[in-house]
Amino acid sequence: MYDLVIKNGLICTASDLYQADIAICNGTIECIAGNIEAHLASEIIDAKGAFVTPGGIDAHVHVDEPLKLLGEVADTMESATRSAVAGGTTTVIAFATQDVSQTGPKALSKSIENTVDEYARQTLYCDYALHLILFQVEKDSLEGRELLGVQLENVYHDYGVTSLKVFMTYPGLQMSDYDILTTMHASRSNGFTTMVHAENGDIIKWMIEDLESKGLLEAYYHGVSRPPAIEGEATNRAIILSSTLQTPILFVHVSSPDAIRTISKAQARGLRVYAETCPQYALLSDEVTKCNHSRALPYVKAEAVDLETHSCGGGDKPYKVENFEGAKYICSPPIRPEGCQQQIWDGINNGTFTIVGSDHCPYYYQDKISKASKHRAYHDGKDGRFRYIPNGLPGVCTRLPLLFTYGYSQGNMKDMMKFVEVNCTNPAKLYGCYPQKGSILPGVSDADLVIWYPPNSTKTEYPSKPTVIRNELLEHACDYTPFEGFEVSNWPRFTIVKGRIVYREGCILSSNATGAYLPRAKSSMCSS
Ligand SMILES: NC(=O)NCCC(=O)O
Ligand SMILES: [Zn+2]
Numbered sequence: 079m080y081d082l083v084i085k086n087g088l089i090c091t092a093s094d095l096y097q098a099d100i101a102i103c104n105g106t107i108e109c110i111a112g113n114i115e116a117h118l119a120s121e122i123i124d125a126k127g128a129f130v131t132p133g134g135i136d137a138h139v140h141v142d143e144p145l146k147l148l149g150e151v152a153d154t155m156e157s158a159t160r161s162a163v164a165g166g167t168t169t170v171i172a173f174a175t176q177d178v179s180q181t182g183p184k185a186l187s188k189s190i191e192n193t194v195d196e197y198a199r200q201t202l203y204c205d206y207a208l209h210l211i212l213f214q215v216e217k218d219s220l221e222g223r224e225l226l227g228v229q230l231e232n233v234y235h236d237y238g239v240t241s242l243k244v245f246m247t248y249p250g251l252q253m254s255d256y257d258i259l260t261t262m263h264a265s266r267s268n269g270f271t272t273m274v275h276a277e278n279g280d281i282i283k284w285m286i287e288d289l290e291s292k293g294l295l296e297a298y299y300h301g302v303s304r305p306p307a308i309e310g311e312a313t314n315r316a317i318i319l320s321s322t323l324q325t326p327i328l329f330v331h332v333s334s335p336d337a338i339r340t341i342s343k344a345q346a347r348g349l350r351v352y353a354e355t356c357p358q359y360a361l362l363s364d365e366v367t368k369c370n371h372s373r374a375l376p377y378v379k380a381e382a383v384d385l386e387t388h389s390c391g392g393g394d395k396p397y398k399v400e401n402f403e404g405a406k407y408i409c410s411p412p413i414r415p416e417g418c419q420q421q422i423w424d425g426i427n428n429g430t431f432t433i434v435g436s437d438h439c440p441y442y443y444q445d446k447i448s449k450a451s452k453h454r455a456y457h458d459g460k461d462g463r464f465r466y467i468p469n470g471l472p473g474v475c476t477r478l479p480l481l482f483t484y485g486y487s488q489g490n491m492k493d494m495m496k497f498v499e500v501n502c503t504n505p506a507k508l509y510g511c512y513p514q515k516g517s518i519l520p521g522v523s524d525a526d527l528v529i530w531y532p533p534n535s536t537k538t539e540y541p542s543k544p545t546v547i548r549n550e551l552l553e554h555a556c557d558y559t560p561f562e563g564f565e566v567s568n569w570p571r572f573t574i575v576k577g578r579i580v581y582r583e584g585c586i587l588s589s590n591a592t593g594a595y596l597p598r599a600k601s602s603m604c605s606s
Contacts (some may be wrong), residue, residue: 083099085124095494105403141172145189159203191209206596209239212253214257222397269600270601306333335375432500454466475552526576544566545565
């Protein structure tokens with residue numbers, strides 16, 4: 079007997095599209111065959127006419143973590159995994175922050191231990207893994223190189239963590255080229271994937287000061303302070319660092335045409351350079367950051383803001399804090415000007431981008447007690463200027479439905495196999511969890527599957543699917559989505575995690591939540 083059989087679906091992997099039945103037993107794919115007898119199944123789903131894909135892997139998800147590096151964001155691991163499965167994602171990779179109070183060979187293992195312990199107390203709807211965020215090298219010397227190597231070795235042996243992220247920007251997190259080299263050196267000897275947030279932090283600091291001195295303070299100027307070329311410069315510099323050490327590198331949340339060109343050229347030279355982009359860079363232009371924004375309005379002072387009603391008056395020109403709506407779209411790198419979006423689709427189709435992640439980083443828009451919010455930019459006498467707006471957008475739920483609709487259905491993504499490649503299979507290969515995750519292979523893959531609604535079905539047996547994105551559909555804790563009102567042509571009908579249905583036709587099935595921590599192997603793309 080099988081626990082579950084999915085009949086008549088169109089199985090779509092990164093390499094194939096064919097009709098067959100799938101039998102699931104003990105949480106894994108047991109067999110795939112043209113016809114699996116119904117009487118062999120405890121439960122059957124008829125997926126006639128529907129795509130059956132591997133569950134999505136979202137390899138870039140920020141959630142609340144013990145050290146609160148990003149402040150107290152809206153989603154816990156519990157609500158983030160709940161939102162993930164509602165959008166067809168069955169594995170998320172989040173971040174454990176380096177705890178700089180810990181030192182010595184086990185310092186980084188302890189940072190991860192705290193995070194894993196915190197999430198073990200939560201109900202998880204799908205599996206999760208962790209990258210490490212590293213922002214300080216304990217000793218900047220030859221001895222420091224050796225120590226970091228040992229720390230990473232321990233992180234791998236203790237927790238199966240095989241990737242780390244470094245920043246070339248953000249005050250407090252920005253690493254020097256020296257420290258990035260040390261990190262890449264340790265990554266190389268341990269077969270780790272080095273993920274880089276590439277923006278030139280020094281230029282950004284200068285630009286922010288300059289814009290502020292000219293009174294250019296609203297959300298839109300966040301993007302002006304981080305032009306495409308400065309992402310390109312940092313990308314180029316990081317490639318020089320990684321090629322000096324002949325070690326692979328992965329650029330996360332790539333948004334600028336300059337960076338795309340630089341990455342593509344490096345790939346053409348045979349360098350092992352990988353890249354991630356995100357739906358927001360393909361679907362939004364910086365016009366959204368001008369939302370209700372008008373330079374003619376007086377610049378709002380903190381004391382004049384009533385955070386309850388979000389309106390205020392001051393001087394002879396009354397001013398509404400709704401002019402702050404552009405803050406919902408503030409992220410780094412920023413949403414780019416009109417015209418850049420096509421280059422994101424081109425990069426997905428031609429292979430410059432290896433994966434698509436959401437960079438889910440859910441700050442509330444409105445204020446919440448003790449939680450970080452976009453309106454935090456008005457706290458403590460601050461005045462809402464763009465430099466104080468937390469950077470990040472929610473997106474773990476909307477990633478796949480958006481890419482299905484605006485990528486596959488609208489012809490911006492070459493086919494469904496590409497959709498599976500960048501959203502499911504490549505993230506698994508890149509981050510060392512293939513073929514357990516990201517594929518549908520009998521005997522080796524977890525039964526992490528998504529059954530989509532049959533396209534254009536008029537059959538009455540299917541309940542209606544969402545056609546427009548509304549925040550309340552997303553099952554996350556955040557109070558907005560940057561994609562509110564976006565039409566979608568498809569949505570997951572069933573999300574299955576390790577053989578159990580966790581999302582069925584719009585409803586979360588909490589009793590089937592069995593998500594757990596996922597230790598990973600070394601990357602099959604990035605380790606030598
Ligand atoms: N991307 C962003 O604006 N926030 C999340 C943190 C990061 O990934 O840089
Ligand atoms: Zn980043």
